[in-house]
Amino acid sequence: MTSYGVLGTGVVGRTLAARLVELGHDVRVGSRTAGTDAPGGATVSFADAAAHASVVINATSGLVSLRVLESAGAENLAGKVVVDVANALDFSAGFPPKVLASSDDSLAERIQAAFPAVRLVKALNTMTASVMVAPRGLPGPHSTFLAGNDAEAKTTVRAMLHEFGWADAEILDLGDLSAARALELYLPLWLRIMGSVGGASFNIHVVDGTPSGAADS
Amino acid sequence: MTSYGVLGTGVVGRTLAARLVELGHDVRVGSRTAGTDAPGGATVSFADAAAHASVVINATSGLVSLRVLESAGAENLAGKVVVDVANALDFSAGFPPKVLASSDDSLAERIQAAFPAVRLVKALNTMTASVMVAPRGLPGPHSTFLAGNDAEAKTTVRAMLHEFGWADAEILDLGDLSAARALELYLPLWLRIMGSVGGASFNIHVVDGTPSGAADS
Numbered sequence: 345m346t347s348y349g350v351l352g353t354g355v356v357g358r359t360l361a362a363r364l365v366e367l368g369h370d371v372r373v374g375s376r377t378a379g380t381d382a383p384g385g386a387t388v389s390f391a392d393a394a395a396h397a398s399v400v401i402n403a404t405s406g407l408v409s410l411r412v413l414e415s416a417g418a419e420n421l422a423g424k425v426v427v428d429v430a431n432a433l434d435f436s437a438g439f440p441p442k443v444l445a446s447s448d449d450s451l452a453e454r455i456q457a458a459f460p461a462v463r464l465v466k467a468l469n470t471m472t473a474s475v476m477v478a479p480r481g482l483p484g485p486h487s488t489f490l491a492g493n494d495a496e497a498k499t500t501v502r503a504m505l506h507e508f509g510w511a512d513a514e515i516l517d518l519g520d521l522s523a524a525r526a527l528e529l530y531l532p533l534w535l536r537i538m539g540s541v542g543g544a545s546f547n548i549h550v551v552d553g554t555p556s557g558a559a560d561s
Numbered sequence: 562m563t564s565y566g567v568l569g570t571g572v573v574g575r576t577l578a579a580r581l582v583e584l585g586h587d588v589r590v591g592s593r594t595a596g597t598d599a600p601g602g603a604t605v606s607f608a609d610a611a612a613h614a615s616v617v618i619n620a621t622s623g624l625v626s627l628r629v630l631e632s633a634g635a636e637n638l639a640g641k642v643v644v645d646v647a648n649a650l651d652f653s654a655g656f657p658p659k660v661l662a663s664s665d666d667s668l669a670e671r672i673q674a675a676f677p678a679v680r681l682v683k684a685l686n687t688m689t690a691s692v693m694v695a696p697r698g699l700p701g702p703h704s705t706f707l708a709g710n711d712a713e714a715k716t717t718v719r720a721m722l723h724e725f726g727w728a729d730a731e732i733l734d735l736g737d738l739s740a741a742r743a744l745e746l747y748l749p750l751w752l753r754i755m756g757s758v759g760g761a762s763f764n765i766h767v768v769d770g771t772p773s774g775a776a777d778s
Contacts, residue, residue, distance in 0.1 A: 440664065440742070440743070442664040443746070447657065447658070447659040447660050475770070482768045484768055486766075487765075489753075516757045518754070518756070519753065519756060525749055526657070526752070527753075529660070529749050530746070530750045532742055532746050533743040533746065533747045536706075536708075536735040536736065536744075537733065537767055540735050541733070541771055543769075545770040545771050546771065547767075548704075548765040549765065549766040549768050550758065550763055550764075550765055551699050551700060551701055551702075551703040551764055551765070551766050552758045552760075552762070552763040553698055553699040553762040553763060554760035
């Protein structure tokens with residue numbers, strides 16, 4: 345059993361929290377508004393959710409993530425594995441949204457820079473919530489990605505993904521946290537594919553034709 | 562038989578030209594240096610390759626595509642289907658390169674704006690050349706994307722993809738040319754996946770779990 349603090353009560357936060365509760369973990373959901381209904385019991389403050397947890401999941405909108413993590417408190421986050429599943433997409437000028445990541449920068453790196461004692465792993469930001477926690481709901485194998493500077497933290501996240509139902513060969517480690525730029529810059533394509541297939545219940549599978557390819561399962 | 566003008570003599574241009582020759586098409590490869598060896602016969606000028614063709618393929622580096630198309634000549638390109646397979650990646654500061662596309666702009670849209678009489682289709686920029694022309698070399702189905710404002714031009718490109726071996730269900734139309742932003746912003750992820758799997762012979766497959774999903778074949 346692992347103690348999780350899930351920050352954010354949107355669809356992503358609630359879906360992840362409900363699945364972690366179902367798997368038997370000790371989960372607290374952090375919210376701006378403590379005491380409302382949530383998986384694992386009533387919501388608590390961001391600070392209480394972070395303080396309680398060994399693994400913190402940032403499931404807030406990427407546009408407010410830094411402020412939420414400030415509110416959670418650097419002292420409550422220090423040394424913790426933080427899984428950043430967020431995307432910073434600005435829909436204020438309509439569709440398609442402006443993605444704030446660039447070739448030089450990403451939300452994940454901004455979080456790591458602001459909270460250097462956090463063991464940050466970018467993961468699961470490339471799909472809809474229901475696919476994150478129930479990958480076997482899609483037909484056939486598909487892929488999920490990790491980026492981060494702390495190998496042990498990635499192992500922790502990999503174990504969580506296994507519990508969700510991801511096969512090891514489906515989990516591609518893309519390297520250090522700068523790879524989060526690539527994962528966040530994928531969102532415009534994700535949005536266009538959603539428009540083309542007519543729904544969010546999809547994911548991409550890396551089909552690997554290299555002789556020793558480990559990505560194809 | 563279709564007359565193709567392939568602009569560019571790098572790996573992408575040569576691979577596409579060789580495959581089109583193999584399929585029995587009338588192919589001329591345009592180059593800065595006319596008279597050198599190329600699939601379909603000696604290279605010709607960019608202008609001669611464009612003038613000759615009913616379908617022009619931009620297989621140049623995205624950093625020089627606009628200059629090459631200027632050299633090909635607006636009068637030789639007007640009314641033609643132009644398939645833009647290029648990516649504008651700036652490696653001058655090392656790896657990872659800076660991708661010039663953004664949420665607001667893409668190489669394909671710059672080309673369309675500079676050559677309004679061209680019937681531009683963004684296609685095939687999301688994979689290595691050998692996968693473009695021989696998709697059945699990878700195990701199982703995978704996906705390729707179209708973006709453009711001219712439906713008939715997309716039908717022409719779709720027919721070319723079929724000849725290369727792409728199944729219709731593998732070809733996803735992402736909509737108008739602004740979707741090229743998403744296709745070009747995918748390149749950073751493509752480069753990271755290449756690093757993870759250890760080679761370029763891969764592609765992504767859209768695994769669709771929506772009930773009426775057409776993307777999964």
